[in-house]
Amino acid sequence: MRQGLSAKVSPMPIAASLLRSRVFDGLTDAERACWLDRGTTATFARGQTVARQGEPARSFYVLESGFLKLLQLTAEGTELIMRFVVPGEPFGGVVALSDAPYPVTAVAVQPSVVRTWSRETVADLLGVTPQVRVNIMREMASHMTHLLTRVRELTTARVDERLAHTLLRLARQCGRPTPDGVLITQRLTRQEFADLTGTTLYTVSRTLTKWESMGLIETRKRLLLLRSLEKLERVGGAEDE
Amino acid sequence: MRQGLSAKVSPMPIAASLLRSRVFDGLTDAERACWLDRGTTATFARGQTVARQGEPARSFYVLESGFLKLLQLTAEGTELIMRFVVPGEPFGGVVALSDAPYPVTAVAVQPSVVRTWSRETVADLLGVTPQVRVNIMREMASHMTHLLTRVRELTTARVDERLAHTLLRLARQCGRPTPDGVLITQRLTRQEFADLTGTTLYTVSRTLTKWESMGLIETRKRLLLLRSLEKLERVGGAEDE
DNA sequence: CGTGGGTTTGAGTCGGATCAAATCTCGTGG
DNA sequence: CCACGAGATTTGATCCGACTCAAACCCACG
Structure with missing residues (x-):
């Protein structure tokens, strides 16, 4: 059922x-090490599902390598990307610690390796190293803040600005500096x-x-180069050409 | 001043x-009791500010009585209500446990009494009763889920549905059942x-x-009575007349 | 009574979604 | 190595939901 689990498992x-x-x-x-x-x-x-929105949360994850997107699906099938996950980032923590179904679906955008801990193992390890719980909370707090500003933007800001x-x-998350930007x-x-911004691919195309x-x-070569972060920040209020 | 739980009747x-x-x-x-x-x-x-967005988080709160709104202000001054707080609900927990500025401003909608713990006191008490940390995380997880669905709705759903x-x-949060709804x-x-839904007061008026x-x-008498929760749930897809 | 905050209602406008079609890209297999 | 085809992108034309501005209205309150 969960296609992802057919994936190979290695210990080393x-x-x-x-x-x-x-x-x-x-x-x-x-x-x-423990x-x-x-x-x-x-x-x-690429394209495989790591965890599915609505399923009971069984595991806590940290991405080792690759690239994931966390998304919500609407009834009509539109997908909305909540955020990306880059190597080193945890996900599924929200629910490994309370108990609720996963609030999002995680899909591999690139071939990815994921480190997995079962609910029970996490509970066990947290007993020994409670600091990890605090760290996870810090992550959650930061996502919370992001979500809040995102909600605000969605209701007040124009598409360009968003x-x-x-x-x-x-x-910030997966950019590499080059001489040109x-x-x-x-x-x-x-x-x-578009899924990330809450708009349509047409509008994204026109704007870009x-x-x-x-x-x-x-x-x-299919990659986006931002030549001026400063100017991008100023987009929205000052639309002229 | 604060006594054991062995019941003592008092006016408040x-x-x-x-x-x-x-x-x-x-x-x-x-x-x-501790x-x-x-x-x-x-x-x-009414109207006073309990905590202000952007300030360093000094306290953790639980609302004793009254009614608060948590909101974000945009640069232009539009306010967006993230959620309400009813008696018994905590707020500011996000940040009493990580350390970040408050992500929202809390304003009293009704005259309110708030129980307050300083950062240090919280840290102290959590040492004794770590379960509270878990409880706070559960609250956070639930708000997180709400925010996620809200973000999704904002980008996909019509105003009516929202x-x-x-x-x-x-x-659900502050409704009282009556014979009529x-x-x-x-x-x-x-x-x-409108601030709560992400629209304008005009559209709210028309829709209501x-x-x-x-x-x-x-x-x-200025209060809203929902006569049929079921029909309200079906609004959005089925707009006719 | 007046006065001011909240609400309703109308008319006009526009951002951005939608639909359609042409064009481009790149991975793939021949 | 090239040609093909599927998916991605661009671009144009059209339409509609909801915001904006303006004005009248309704009440609760002193």
């Missing part, structure tokens, strides 16, 4: 992204930008084209 | 809302409904008027 790899993950802040090396030991890894191909913020957020290191479709002609951004 | 119910608050689930009576002891109460008149959901949520026990202005003429709702 030591992922650097896990070691420096902020969920393990404040732990000793031994404690970190967490890693007790988790299993699973790999997912798209600009989406790009800036992506730049910040390159977003993921190939995202117009549709995905406009910005490209204004020299704000540039598309290089 | 002594924090009954606090005793049954879900933040204190799983605690013994003694532990609850929390209550260490908190101080403060009262706020307003209907707003009313249903209010009914559920009465929302707070006098909210059209503007507040329409629903009233359809017999879905009714205004009684």
